[in-house]
Amino acid sequence: MSGLDAAVTAVVRAARPHATAVTVALADGSRAEVRCFGRVGQGPSAPPCTPDTVFELGSVSKTFTALLFANLAARGELALDDPLDGRLPRNWHTAQVRSAEPIRLLHLATHTSGLPRLPPGLLATAAPTWFSNPYETYRDEQLRDGLARTTVRGRPGSRFRYSNYGAGLLGRALAETGGLPYGELLTERVCGPLGLRDTTCSPDQPGRATGYRRGQALPPWSIPGLPGAGGVRSSGADLLRYLRAHLDRGRDLHRGRDPDRERDPGQERDPGQERDPARERAELAVALREVQRPRLRLRHSGDELCLIWNRRRSGERDLCFHSGGTRGFTAFAGFSPDGSAAVAILANTAPALDGRFVQAGYELLRTAAGVTRT
Template identity: 45%
Template structure:
């Protein structure tokens, strides 16, 4: 239990009972993959189909779009680069951007890498200039034609609300800009940097920014939705992954020292340090009862502390959360939903509480 009391093994009927409300959130033509960690137990359960025709059952290796859960990977990449001494949390973003490509704000309090990772930069939720191209395809591919060049041209026209570091304002622009800054600091593209520093060391063999085999497809009002693309902001929402891979990702955050990271020079030590750093609360989110870590959200929860993030694209919805005190974690990756995103996320939170033997709030 959450207080350290030994729990009985999680039997298949127990798992089915616990996950039944979560599976009920999927639309009839949708599919859902769930990965669970409870103590030393691991399980993956799947329901439904990855395509509307019902020809491809969802499996543990079916790839789903992660949406904003990508931000947790970007936060981990930042922490790894800090542990290696390549960047610092308090580095101003000006240091890594081209001259003239900096948001307009009072330079006596510059935006730092930590501000980007904790949503305290004061940057708007989305880039200036995105809307004209995005609105006609808002529910399909709103970011597809907005390039990194567009982003750099838009930054000088981007307003900053308030003093950086003083208030949490969720910003996909800030998270995506962090990915761009890190790739410029390292001299590698974001997807290459993430693959070499995070995905390969953690054994995430099916996690990447690009499309691949056996992906879940999505539909809206009966029409097929194309795959999600965000060329300017991959660090905000570009990743795809599977229940199997996300189970490994959860395990890495719950039991850092037990993660079998290859002992390449400096790689294992820096990544383990980063895994500890990312879930440390950094700033309070006023009015929400939450704190922000490095992209992760942190919430006290009936004697425990839940760290979580959610994500959504036109095709998929994702939830990832863990309770380190209870050594419990949950990943839920879904296609079209019957309950809507809010109902799915609320049910995922309740399922995680049940797995951790904590009462519903």
């Protein structure tokens, strides 16, 4: 058995005993494949898992939000350091976070806003469905009211603090800027141009796997107020295409254009300037590079943070990665820009406390990237 095959086997074993479906998508140099195991639900009558089977991504959704953010910046519709307050709905005039200095969009994309992990009021509304669908009743109204109850202690931009609240607010700000609901804007600006047919925020996506927590089937995950933090679902085939676009840094989108001569992502656009497909492809290519650029180094760690993506030097390779989970699904996605490797793993079971499935995905990425063990 090759090292890559052994690493894939370790991923499948780590998803047991509760996962009925596991997808492993990987690119290794010029090779790309999606391996599928099991069925989309319990019982022999459930359809088999395929490369098009849809899984909930949880926090891997944040990487899509990061790419959408960078795309809007490349199009000149906003700047990375715009204040959050100026990008929220105008009728939310009372919904301002109490902070000594402005929270900027870049703070949200690097988890340095100072916002708590969860928004105020969520725990109270989520208690009845905490183990199945805790965000289901948290909508725009609750988000607006929660903002007015939020106080940031410390200076935004000064300290890393992982925040679903912050990433969700970033998604809401992008939707307001783009003039469409988050899911529709993501389809228009990212999924459509990249050819991601199965990637959506819809909980009723056809071909989806059933999620399980300790063997108990769960309803589809719903996060209406903060979809940018964890509302995206996708398939192995789509995630492989998505990650390979990051490896390629959008060169295929350019069709001969020089990416190094494109406009800076913070430069404002003339509102009267006409759109054209070639420019839009070029701007998405700019965004694919921007999300990979390190923004800060984490304390007590050699890791760096890009736009949402974690970046780590492992052996002689740089690895970008992110994990995610809902109450019924676990996901990991990563790529090595200099190792020409990408990996996505998906399982229809809740994250394990020991993180063994995610760790197995990380080790698969190391193997695919050719990281030499020490």
